[in-house]
Amino acid sequence: MTKRVLLGQFMHETNTFCRRLTDESAFRGFYCHEGDAVLDALAGTQNEVAGFADVARAEGWNLVTPVATFATPGGPVTHRAWAAFGERILTAARQDGPFDAVLLSLHGAMVLEDGRDGDARLVRELRAIIGAGVPLVVTLDLHANLAPGMADDADIILSYKTFPHVDMRDTGRRAAEALRLVLSKAPAQAGTVVRKPAMISLPEGGRTDREPMMGLMARAQELTDAGRGILDVSLNAGFTFSDVPEIGPSVSVVHLGAQQVAEQIADELCAAMWAARDADQEExxxxxxxxxxxxxxxxxxxxxxxxxxxxxxxxxxxxxxxxxxxxxxxxxxxxxxxxxxxxxxxxxxxxxxxxxxxxxxxxxxxxxxxxxxxxxxxxxxxxxxxxxxxxxxxxxxxxxxxxxxxxxxxxxxxxxxxxxxxxxxxxxxxxxxxxxxxxxxxxxxxxxxxxxxxxxxxxxxxxxxxxxxxxxxxxxxxxxxxxxxxxxxxxxxxxx
Structure with a gap:
């Protein structure tokens, strides 16, 4: 039977020290595609949505695409922008369901003008709509300020592996492949473990063309092992310029029924991040x-x-x-x-x-x-x-x-x-x-x-x-x- 999958993208990296609020016009001014135009505009590009579509096409999934939008980082996201894009995704979940799964492309550092974590809010409210048995998959930017509580509502959370971010399409593809595997097994087994060290950010924002991030990423790749039930290990550098409780680097480990192994991996890499906190930086x-x-x-x-x-x-x-x-x-x-x-x-x-x-x-x-x-x-x-x-x-x-x-x-x-x-x-x-x-x-x-x-x-x-x-x-x-x-x-x- 054809799987119906809700696909949404709503991305913003919020600098809470910036005086310039990010309104609906900021998203529409950079790029904003709605309804059937989402796949027409983004399929085949270097974008997570294209990676989602690659797998969906191969699997014969029916994608429902309310909106895909991105705004240049700036000040907090206004209630008007949330109503235009966040609520549009939630409305699709209420009115166009039921769905077999949800794919979300988020940044992980969105802050609303009331100070709330916009990404965590969207995931939490989506979970309340779709129910406990529907797999919910989230992709994040490497600079996400990932709130550990998001793992309570999302089954799979994974992030870019490069900075500069040249693997956005590949990240979408990896997320959709993980969903494919989950749909072929028992959805209740999928989970994500999150750990955070007490740091504002990794050195140099976690640039992946220098140490220490190169070594950290290599170790994360070594520990990704589907045979042991570990589907993905992601390292987020965090976003320095958000004054929020969830600030800082994080490790997220996606597993299929391997909670203990995932916790051990997350603890190891969290300690490695902390050990690298004072690494040399470029002049x-x-x-x-x-x-x-x-x-x-x-x-x-x-x-x-x-x-x-x-x-x-x-x-x-x-x-x-x-x-x-x-x-x-x-x-x-x-x-x-x-x-x-x-x-x-x-x-x-x-x-x-x-x-x-x-x-x-x-x-x-x-x-x-x-x-x-x-x-x-x-x-x-x-x-x-x-x-x-x-x-x-x-x-x-x-x-x-x-x-x-x-x-x-x-x-x-x-x-x-x-x-x-x-x-x-x-x-x-x-x-x-x-x-x-x-x-x-x-x-x-x-x-x-x-x-x-x-x-x-x-x-x-x-x-x-x-x-x-x-x-x-x-x-x-x-x-x-x-x-x-x-x-x-x-x-x-x-x-x-």
Whole structure:
């Protein structure tokens, strides 16, 4: 008999220190697909939904798809956004059932404007609707702040294995394969064990191209053994910029009737996370140091660009993406042939559009959200080189094939620096965000990005050198600037 499976995606990584709330428009502005359009838009892309669909197609499952949506990280998710997307999934569960199973693509670090864990709420309320006997499978981002209680309501919880996240489709496929196995056996046997050390995050956000995460991931893979009933072992690095009780790294172990073995594995890896809490991290430069390196980077045919990544103003961490410290340093002493982006400044975009392409315009650029985090506005005279609608399709390993939007955009030239300014806060992790706005990053001597790690998937293969920069933005690794009030204490690294 054909299995009917409810499939939903509602993803947000919430920076509770960000003043900019995440409303319904933020989800619809990045990508939002509803009903039959979900599979039409996302099948075949690098997205969990595509992985779900791969297995569903092979198994002949009937997928019911109320909504699939994602918003750039930012402040808490509003009640209006929850009503539009969370409630839509719950309504489908009530009205379109019964279902044989549920597949959910979540982030694991969504916080609602009332301070509640949005992911845990959705899973808990879904369980109340579908009942105890229906398998409920959840995929999470590697940066989930996983609440252990979610395992009381979800049978299977597993996460990405890479950062940059280049395995999103594979994660969806692994989750659906686990569901297939559960449906062929006894659903009541499936379970997930969760453990959390007393840490805010793993070193460097758990980047999987360096130790200690490489070793931790290798050990997790060794311990995944279907023969012993262990279907998946996932390591979550946690999300630093959420002031919530469930903050921090976690281990989740999915098992089929192997509770004791799963607990032993979770305990071992939790201890290994704790032992790695003070691992060495890559050097982070000041804006002035970064500009000095930029000034000396060579130009010429065949020479690859220098990439500067301002990890502190990464909109992928919920920062405002409008800090100006690094841009000011590059304008003052970084030299020519520099590309900078993406700067989030809807007012500057509107001014550029009013002036028109090919004109010069006086602007107050950036620094408007909170000048205490990365500097105030720069008053500049800019030449408008290109105006666009901000739409592009990901071409790199992380978002390949996924259509998204940075909103109305403008490419400005200020002296020797070209600045991409957008209406939506968008992490420039893909080359196509620039190419769709009339400029090829590979033709530039220096490319300065507001990104922490995801950019490496597309830029590491084509760059000569990568340097990390702390421009003082909201996502700076200097956590002493943030006032945590709700996290458990004591916790590393804030307490002894």
């Amino acid at each position: 982070v430069l000041t804006p002035r140091q970064a500009a000095g390196i930029a000034a000396t980077h060579p130009a010429g045919r065949g020479i690859r660009p220098l990439v500067l990544a301002d990890i502190s103003d990464n909109p992928g961490d919920g920062a405002y993406a409008d800090s100006t410290a690094l841009l000011a340093a590059l304008l003052q002493g970084g030299g020519n042939d520099i590309l900078f982006g993406a700067m989030h400044d809807p007012e500057a975009v509107a001014a550029a559009r009013a002036a028109g392409r090919g004109t010069d315009v006086a602007l107050s650029l950036g620094g408007k959200a909170d000048p205490d985090f990365g500097g105030g506005p720069l008053h500049v005279k800019a030449h408008v080189e290109h105006l666009g609608d901000g739409r592009f399709v990901g071409g790199g390993p992380m978002w390949k094939g996924v259509a998204q939007s940075a909103g109305a955009s403008a490419l400005l030239r200020i002296g020797g620096v070209r600045v991409l300014v957008t209406s939506h806060a968008t992490q420039a992790l893909d080359l196509e965000i620039f190419r769709s706005n009339g400029i090829d990053p590979l033709a530039m001597r220096v490319v300065a990005l507001k990104s922490t790690q995801h950019f490496r998937a597309a830029y590491a293969p084509v760059s000569m050198r990568i340097c990390l920069v702390d421009g003082g933005g909201l996502a700076s690794p200097r956590l002493e600037r943030l006032k945590y009030k709700r996290i458990p204490r004591p916790i590393h690294p804030l307490d002894n």
